[in-house]
Amino acid sequence: MNKIKKTILKNGIRIVTKKIPYVRSVSLGMWVNTGARDETLTENGLSHFIEHMIFKGTLRRSAYQIAKEFDAIGGQNNAFTSMENTCYYAKVMDTHLDTMTDILLDTFLNSVFDAAEVERERTVILQEIGMVEDTPDEHIHILSGNTFWGDHPLGRSVLGAREKLLAFNSDHLKGFFHRFYQPDRMVVSAAGNIEHNRLVELMGPALSSIKPGEGFPERFPPNGRSLVEAHYRQLEQTHICAGTPGLSITDPKRFAFSLMNTILGGNMSSRLFQEIRERHGLAYSVYSFTSPHVDTGMFGVYAGVDPKRAVEATALVLKELKKVKEKQVDQAELDDAKEFTKGSLFLASESIDNQMVRLAQNEMHYNEYIPLESVVKNIDAVTPEEIQDLANELFKADQLALTLLGPITDKAPYEDLLVL
Numbered sequence: 001m002n003k004i005k006k007t008i009l010k011n012g013i014r015i016v017t018k019k020i021p022y023v024r025s026v027s028l029g030m031w032v033n034t035g036a037r038d039e040t041l042t043e044n045g046l047s048h049f050i051e052h053m054i055f056k057g058t059l060r061r062s063a064y065q066i067a068k069e070f071d072a073i074g075g076q077n078n079a080f081t082s083m084e085n086t087c088y089y090a091k092v093m094d095t096h097l098d099t100m101t102d103i104l105l106d107t108f109l110n111s112v113f114d115a116a117e118v119e120r121e122r123t124v125i126l127q128e129i130g131m132v133e134d135t136p137d138e139h140i141h142i143l144s145g146n147t148f149w150g151d152h153p154l155g156r157s158v159l160g161a162r163e164k165l166l167a168f169n170s171d172h173l174k175g176f177f178h179r180f181y182q183p184d185r186m187v188v189s190a191a192g193n194i195e196h197n198r199l200v201e202l203m204g205p206a207l208s209s210i211k212p213g214e215g216f217p218e219r220f221p222p223n224g225r226s227l228v229e230a231h232y233r234q235l236e237q238t239h240i241c242a243g244t245p246g247l248s249i250t251d252p253k254r255f256a257f258s259l260m261n262t263i264l265g266g267n268m269s270s271r272l273f274q275e276i277r278e279r280h281g282l283a284y285s286v287y288s289f290t291s292p293h294v295d296t297g298m299f300g301v302y303a304g305v306d307p308k309r310a311v312e313a314t315a316l317v318l319k320e321l322k323k324v325k326e327k328q329v330d331q332a333e334l335d336d337a338k339e340f341t342k343g344s345l346f347l348a349s350e351s352i353d354n355q356m357v358r359l360a361q362n363e364m365h366y367n368e369y370i371p372l373e374s375v376v377k378n379i380d381a382v383t384p385e386e387i388q389d390l391a392n393e394l395f396k397a398d399q400l401a402l403t404l405l406g407p408i409t410d411k412a413p414y415e416d417l418l419v420l
Contacts, residue, residue: 009207012183015199015203015207016188018190020191025192027091027191031186033185045157047081049125052121057112059110059112069103073100074096075090083158084294088108090104097198097202098202102202105207136233140241142157147229147243189360230405230408230411241402243401244299250365257299257390259387263337265288272317321395324387328387334382345375
C-alpha cells in the first residue's frame, strides 16, 4: 500500500501525508512558498515578522492560551522563515492530532496582528538581530549573501533591517499576509502515525475557505558579483566566507554538486578540513556549504582564523577549489563521499520531522514525492568527470566573492588572491 497520499483542495492547497505506523507521534507543517526574496526593499523583514506574529493571538486565543494549550498536550511547535518559504509546524502524540490541528488552523487563519503585540514582538526581533550580529560566525553568512547577491532580495537578511522594522505596523503585516499567503502557494505536510483522510477531514473545510489571490509576483534570478568586502570589527578572529555560483534546487547536476561539497568541506575527512585545520592548524571551524534556491544558488566556504594568518588561510581555501578544477577526484574519494551522503540521508529519514520537511519540499519543488531509492540511484551514478566539469563551470575568478569580518584594515592582499 502506498504510504504517501495527496489531496488537492478546490482552491489549490495541497495536503500530503506519509503514514509511519510504528511511531506514536505526528509531525505536521503548514508551508507557504513565500519568503524574504518576495519582499520589496521597504518590506524587508515582513515575512519573518509575520512568522513571529502568527502565534501572538487570534480571535479565539491569546498568545498565552496558544502556548498553554500546546504545553498541555506535550506538543512542540515553532516556525521558521527562509528566502523562499515560511513554515509553521508542530509535533504531538498521535492521540492529540485533533487538538494540534485546531490550534494551528486557528493561528493560521485567525491571527489578529494586534497592535500592542506588534510593538512587543518588534522589540523581540530587534534583539534577535542583535544576537546574530553578536555571533560573528553567523553574521558573516548574512554579510556574504549581500556581497555575492548585491541589491537583489537574496542579498538581504531574512530578519530584516532595524530601520525597516521600526516602520512596520499591524496594517503592513495584514496586507502582506493576505497578498502573499495564497492557496496555490500552500502545502500541508504530515508524517507519522496518521490517517490521510482523517487529516483532510480535520483541515480541509477550514483551509478551503482561503480565497485565491491575484497572482504571485514573478521571481527573477540575480547574477552573482565578484569582489572583496571587508567589515572591520575588533574580534579575536577574522571570519572568512568565499562565495561562488551554485545550482538551483532542481538542477539535474545537483547530485554531483552535493558530492563535490562533501569532498571539499562537508565532513571531517574533507579536503578543506584536513588542509586548513589538521595540516596547518589554522582554524577550529572550517567547512563548505550550498545555498540552493528555486532558480539559482550559491556555493560557499567558511573559516574562522587568527587575523595574522587570514590571508594564508584564504589562499589555501582557493587553492583547494582550484585543485578540484585541475584534477579529477579519485574514485575511492568519490565513493567515500557517496557513502557519507547516502548514510546522512537514511539517518535523517528516521526522524519524522525530517520526513515531514522532505514531503513538503518534494511537493513544492517537484510536484511529486521522490523516493530515497531514486535519490540514491542518482548519487551512485555521479562520476569524477562530472565533478571536475562542475567545478570548472562554477569556480571562476570573475565569479568569486570574498567577505571578511574582523580586524581587517587592508583588503588589497585578499584582492590579489582572486584567481581560480
